[in-house]
Amino acid sequence: MSRFSFNQITAKLWDLPEMIAGCVEAGVGQVALWREPVAEYGLARSATLVRDAGLTVTSLCRSGFFQAPEWFDDNRRAVDEAAALGTSVLVLVSGGLPEGSKDLAGAREHVADSIARLVPYAAEAGVTLAIEPLHPMYAADRCVINTWDQAMAIAEQHPVGQVGVTVDTYHLWWDDTVLEKIARAGERIAIYQLADWITPLPAGVLTGRGLPGDGCIQMRPFHDAVDKAGYTGAIEVEVMNDVLWQRPGREILAATIAGYRSVR
Amino acid sequence: MSRFSFNQITAKLWDLPEMIAGCVEAGVGQVALWREPVAEYGLARSATLVRDAGLTVTSLCRSGFFQAPEWFDDNRRAVDEAAALGTSVLVLVSGGLPEGSKDLAGAREHVADSIARLVPYAAEAGVTLAIEPLHPMYAADRCVINTWDQAMAIAEQHPVGQVGVTVDTYHLWWDDTVLEKIARAGERIAIYQLADWITPLPAGVLTGRGLPGDGCIQMRPFHDAVDKAGYTGAIEVEVMNDVLWQRPGREILAATIAGYRSVR
Numbered sequence: 001m002s003r004f005s006f007n008q009i010t011a012k013l014w015d016l017p018e019m020i021a022g023c024v025e026a027g028v029g030q031v032a033l034w035r036e037p038v039a040e041y042g043l044a045r046s047a048t049l050v051r052d053a054g055l056t057v058t059s060l061c062r063s064g065f066f067q068a069p070e071w072f073d074d075n076r077r078a079v080d081e082a083a084a085l086g087t088s089v090l091v092l093v094s095g096g097l098p099e100g101s102k103d104l105a106g107a108r109e110h111v112a113d114s115i116a117r118l119v120p121y122a123a124e125a126g127v128t129l130a131i132e133p134l135h136p137m138y139a140a141d142r143c144v145i146n147t148w149d150q151a152m153a154i155a156e157q158h159p160v161g162q163v164g165v166t167v168d169t170y171h172l173w174w175d176d177t178v179l180e181k182i183a184r185a186g187e188r189i190a191i192y193q194l195a196d197w198i199t200p201l202p203a204g205v206l207t208g209r210g211l212p213g214d215g216c217i218q219m220r221p222f223h224d225a226v227d228k229a230g231y232t233g234a235i236e237v238e239v240m241n242d243v244l245w246q247r248p249g250r251e252i253l254a255a256t257i258a259g260y261r262s263v264r
Numbered sequence: 265m266s267r268f269s270f271n272q273i274t275a276k277l278w279d280l281p282e283m284i285a286g287c288v289e290a291g292v293g294q295v296a297l298w299r300e301p302v303a304e305y306g307l308a309r310s311a312t313l314v315r316d317a318g319l320t321v322t323s324l325c326r327s328g329f330f331q332a333p334e335w336f337d338d339n340r341r342a343v344d345e346a347a348a349l350g351t352s353v354l355v356l357v358s359g360g361l362p363e364g365s366k367d368l369a370g371a372r373e374h375v376a377d378s379i380a381r382l383v384p385y386a387a388e389a390g391v392t393l394a395i396e397p398l399h400p401m402y403a404a405d406r407c408v409i410n411t412w413d414q415a416m417a418i419a420e421q422h423p424v425g426q427v428g429v430t431v432d433t434y435h436l437w438w439d440d441t442v443l444e445k446i447a448r449a450g451e452r453i454a455i456y457q458l459a460d461w462i463t464p465l466p467a468g469v470l471t472g473r474g475l476p477g478d479g480c481i482q483m484r485p486f487h488d489a490v491d492k493a494g495y496t497g498a499i500e501v502e503v504m505n506d507v508l509w510q511r512p513g514r515e516i517l518a519a520t521i522a523g524y525r526s527v528r
Contacts, residue, residue, distance in 0.1 A: 102480045108440065136438035137401040140480050141463045146438050174400035174410050176372065199405045203467040216366045216404050 004260050005030035005058040006253060007193065007238035008037060014249030016041045020053045022250050026257065032059045032191075032236045033085060035078060047084050057087035058234035059130065059191045064143075065095035066114040067107065075118050083125045089191050090122065091130045091166050096141040107144040112154045115163065123162045130190035131155055132166035135174075137205055148178045155188050164190030167226060168238070170209055173197060173217040183228035192226050193236045194219060194260070207242045211259035219263035235260070268524050269294035269322040270517060271457065271502035272301060278513030280305045284317045286514050290521065296323045296455075296500045297349060299342060311348050321351040322498035323394065323455045328407075329359035330378040331371065339382050347389045353455050354386065355394045355430050360405040371408045376418045379427065387426045394454035395419055396430035399438075401469055412442045419452050428454030431490060432502070434473055437461060437481040447492035456490050457500045458483060458524065471506045475523035483527035499524070 006028050011019060016037050023031055031050065038046045038060075050057055063078030065071060082090040094111040097104065115129060122129050133151040134143035145151050148165070155163040165188050172178045182189070196215030202208040212219055237256045244252055270292050275283060280301050287295055295314065302310045302324075314321055327342030329335060346354040358375040361368065379393060386393050397415040398407035409415050412429070419427040429452050436442045446453065460479030466472040476483055501520050508516055 097480055102482045104437070104480075104482070105440065135400065137399065137465065137469070139438040140461055147440075150440065173368070174403040176369065176411075176414065197404055200468045201401065201465070204464045205401070205469060216361055216368075218366045218368070 001027070001257070001261075002029070003233070003235045004028060004257065005032050005056075005234040005236040006256060007032040007061070007236045008034050009061065010237060010239045010244070010256055011249045011252040012240070012245050014252070016046060017049060018249055020049050020055065022253050023055060024053050026253055028253070028257070029054070030056045030058045030234050032061060032234075032238065033057055033087075034061045035063070035081060038081065038085070043081055043084055047086065051086065056234075057085045058236055059089035059091050060085055060087050061238070062091040062093050062132070064092035066111050067095045067098045071114060072117065076121050079118075079122045079125050079127050082127045088126055088128055089130050090127050091132050091191065093132055093134060094143045094145045096138070096144060104139065104144060108150065111145060112157070115154055116157065119158050119162050128161055128190050129163045130166045131163065132168060133171055135171040148172060148175065148181050152181070152185065152188060160187045164188050166191050166193060167222070168193040168195065169217050169219060169222050170195035170197060179221050179225045182222070182225040185229045187230070189226055189229050189231040189233075191233065191236065192231060193238045194263070195237070195239045202242065207240045207245075209239045209241050211239055211244070211255055212237060213259045213262040223264070265291070265521070265525075266293070267497070267499045268292060268521065269296050269320075269498040269500040270520060271296040271325070271500045272298050273325065274501060274503045274508070274520055275513045275516040276504070276509050278516070280310060281313060282513055284313050284319065286517050287319060288317050290517055292517070292521070293318070294320045294322045294498050296325060296498075296502065297321055297351075298325045299327070299345060302345065302349070307345055307348055311350065315350065320498075321349045322500055323353035323355050324349055324351050325502070326355040326357050326396070328356035330375050331359045331362045335378060336381065340385050343382075343386045343389050343391045346391045352390055352392055353394050354391050355396050355455065357396055357398060358407045358409045360402070360408060368403065368408060372414065375409060376421070379418055380421065383422050383426050392425055392454050393427045394430045395427065396432060397435055399435040412436060412439065412445050416445070416449065416452065424451045428452050430455050430457060431486070432457040432459065433481050433483060433486050434459035434461060443485050443489045446486070446489035449493045451494070453490055453493050453495040453497075455497065455500060456495060457502045458527070459501070459503045466506065471504045471509075473503045473505050475503055475508070475519060476501060477523045477526035487528070
């Protein structure tokens with residue numbers, strides 16, 4: 001369990017202080033936080049809370065959304081928040097096509113350019129930008145970076161440690177070429193996240209993910225691939241699921257730990 | 265309009281004879297048929313109907329589903345049906361994972377093996393098996409062949425004309441490597457289908473596709489790619505959409521023609 005990290009979105013409705021207390025009680029030493037609940041509770045208070053609880057923050061989710069007019073200021077704020085929370089990993093979800101646009105290639109270029117603009121600020125703060133390729137079903141409305149290759153092509157324009165890639169089983173499992181690429185990625189792997197694929201997908205396809213073991217993704221080959229790459233960092237379980245979210249936080253945490261154990 | 269083909273599923277609730285009459289009235293010379301409505305109306309009657317109307321059948325949709333116990337007999341029947349309808353193109357959708365299975369790689373091997381078993385029968389009948397890579401969001405429950413490369417790798421194990429690939433904009437648009445691959449595919453392109461990507465996706469993600477021009481896919485680069493490959497065959501519009509299906513057949517056909525014209 002030493003590498004397990006509880007990603008806050010998995011219990012979206014659980015108050016931050018209760019979530020922290022619940023993790024401590026359960027012997028969980030690592031959490032991943034989300035910007036919105038942190039902002040709601042207060043950045044400084046959140047940082048104090050996790051520090052006093054002795055928890056490690058494995059990543060801050062999430063910034064990016066480079067098609068938004070305010071993207072630059074917002075992403076710099078996200079870097080500051082990551083640093084304040086004591087995590088060196090900021091997960092980036094690129095955002096979809098601009099409203100009314102069909103220029104997918106152009107949107108992807110804009111993401112690469114935007115990250116290049118953001119890198120100096122993040123590097124100065126000691127924060128690694130962890131580009132997350134999202135499943136191709138999100139290409140239009142959430143994230144135009146949809147494959148491992150696309151994320152790596154951007155990351156490799158920058159020094160190791162400044163820009164990396166997020167490995168999330170949910171987004172990558174369909175790709176028959178991805179395991180060998182992950183295994184060769186070395187220190188480019190910034191964070192490793194688990195979620196399982198269950199069907200049918202719900203409307204909007206965002207909140208129908210499964211706890212590890214509940215779906216059809218073989219997790220062991222992913223574990224082996226990140227191992228081969230030399231990744232020894234946290235393994236977050238990050239699951240967005242409307243039904244799961246309705247359960248009490250402690251039950252969600254227990255189910256998440258059980259799911260994690262079932263696939264380790 | 266000479267290359268336009270009206271894919272029957274676009275007006276799923278339109279009776280076959282009325283659909284045929286509607287196409288003739290509208291000056292549409294080509295249709296793609298689906299197995300279920302053809303079986304319902306009767307194979308021989310359907311074949312007579314389209315022949316008497318002077319229509320060309322550009323493809324029969326669809327066979328495959330190789331995880332089903334009866335797949336071999338069912339696919340041979342589909343080959344016979346294609347031949348009886350006078351089309352040389354049978355679209356193959358591979359089917360998803362077997363119930364309870366997580367072995368995606370194994371399912372993909374099984375598809376390749378199954379197609380190899382089917383090829384002699386189809387070749388004898390003069391029917392090209394048109395492997396359709398479906399969007400990665402269908403990998404678990406509908407089709408384990410999800411990329412152009414996967415489909416081509418199977419097709420290329422067989423002679424040109426016996427096994428080809430279906431180019432469908434809806435399934436391939438997210439892939440930043442696909443256009444150049446299509447342009448190099450030569451005679452492997454068995455059929456070309458248009459549908460547009462609209463969001464949000466509905467539950468089940470099957471019946472929320474858009475008419476060409478209504479979504480965010482740039483169709484011209486796809487046209488250019490199939491042109492470069494030397495493809496001169498039919499361009500089917502194949503749209504599954506719950507809202508569209510509620511309209512009268514003639515309105516759907518008119519909207520489909522308008523959508524097609526808007527992107528040509």
